[in-house]
Amino acid sequence: MEPEYIALYKSGELAHRARTLEARLRSCDICPRKCGVNRLESEKCFCHSGYLPIVAAACAHHGEEPAISGDKGSGTIFFGNCNLRCAYCQNHQISQNHRAQQSKQVDYKNLASYMLYLQNELGCHNINFVSPSHFVPQIVKALLEAVPMGLQIPLVYNTSSYDSVDTLESLDGIISVYLADLRYASNSWGWKLSRVSDYVERARDAIKEMYRQVGDLALDESGIAQKGLLVRHLILPNRLAGSRESLAWLVNEVSPAVTVSIMAQYYPAHRATRIPLISRRINEQEYEEVIGLLDELGIENGWVQEVDASDTYQPDFARRGHPFEPAMSRHK
Template sequence: MTDPGYIQLYESGELEQRVQRLEARLEHCDICPRRCGANRLNGEIGSCNAGKLVAVAAVCAHRGEEPAISGSRGSGTVFFGNCNLRCVYCQNYQISQDPERQRPNQITPSRLSNRMLYIQNDLDCHNINLVSPTQYVPQIMRAIYEAVPRGLNLPIVYNTNAYDAVDTLRELEGVVDIYLPDLKYASNSIAAKLSDVAHYVPTARAAITEMYRQVGNLVVDSDDIAVRGLIVRHLILPNELAGSEESMRWIASELSPSVTVSLMAQYYPRHKAMEVPPIARSITTAEYRRVVNLLDVLGLENGWLQGEGSRDYYLPDFNFEGHPFERG
């Protein structure tokens, strides 16, 4: 297997330059599309509820991701605290929507670097899986920069809600090996109602297009483990609120029918979802089958279908110390 691209970028000096550029942007933060302007270097908190330090809620070998990500040894998952969206149904709401609770979890990029090496050397995972990384891109890049001379050589997975700024993503080219974005909505008004975000659709589509430009279609090794490429996740919501048909048509026509799609059926009304009647239930079999059939119609043949009974398995509990998905 060839070395990840970030090693060559480190050796050429390019990685250090990118780290410096990204860190400078924290002074008037424009890392994500909200571009709130907070001086995070001086202790101000951005609209994402993140500051200068990195909130890390959990680090574990996750065996519940897509088969090409988890493999046989698990995906070395770093669950970051806080988020630049406010999804009323967020399954990770315990860490994404409770900034006060995340304060004790704040660490420096150097400590994050240590955890990356722990994933590689102690957990022996296939990759480093960065969950909700958007608000911490500068710190993540610093951590990778510090870990390379200490032997880091695992592929990097960027596991995101896709509300990412293209200019930030461009700094990740050659660093991220596998992009794993959600494509949540096909309607800006629904995105505003359910995730408190403006212009989600054009922003996420532009971000995913840039990701695809960087890494292309999914490439796996001889053991069917992902080494490079794009995997687009789509969570089916009740009452067709995710706009599944429009989003799948966009992938097929504007990206490629060859793009790998991970169709998720795990929706469960958590957090504030019971207060929003259209999403206060799980999806039906008919809703699930409709989207599955659509994949066939559009020729989207690469990827995975999550089983209808998956929601119970995929509910994390971050009150449990250690692994949020393995509670013994």
């Protein structure tokens, strides 16, 4: 199945969207924060990001869900900086260390070359954009370089879901698979833990738009995702993620056939050790409660991490070559 973005390139629509998105950087409203700074002149605000994209790492990632990583790996491009400030961020070395990230700015041709390297040299199943919300214009502009050079594998948008619906609409037909977090069911906890006051409504609106574009997750004969929505839900200590409310919302408001990945990899990274309610890993009871919700709500599609996944998912972006150890297990 040829990705739709190739037809968009041939018709000129991809170039039109790239121009429209880039123009929005003049008074940036790419994400819901709508900071209004002129990123075309490299002015910066909440995400500490200017005009050029920042690539913190690019690698074949074997630790994503089986439908994303497969046996060849997911061609993962980790963008530097972020539009959230999660106290427990496991990628905090690159998401909340903006001064160090400035040295990792690349131009559009370099970003395109990363995509082609992951496809052609490493043979990855897809290109997986991690934390892309603040760099959507840059991604689309880089595709104008990559597509005529032979890029032809699915694109995965791997996001916190704190995304602008207007921006997501411009990705319709470009992104094949949305890999979306659903972190909180309470804006109070969103603010306390991620410094975002409207996460619940923004993320839910974003996920509905993602589903409108791509529908339920569709796999090829090898079990690799070709199109669709996959929602990740990270179990937090002390039930702070609002798992029951979030999972019920997915089933009732998005799709009864929604594909869900339950993540048990939480550990107190970054500033979490200083916040008592999240200063420990999840316990067996908290884990089993969320697993029980899957049966209760009739969620049949997806994956569940083992309760000890936090022992294996601890990225180190200071490590030379690859920030991850061998693949963690995800199954259901």
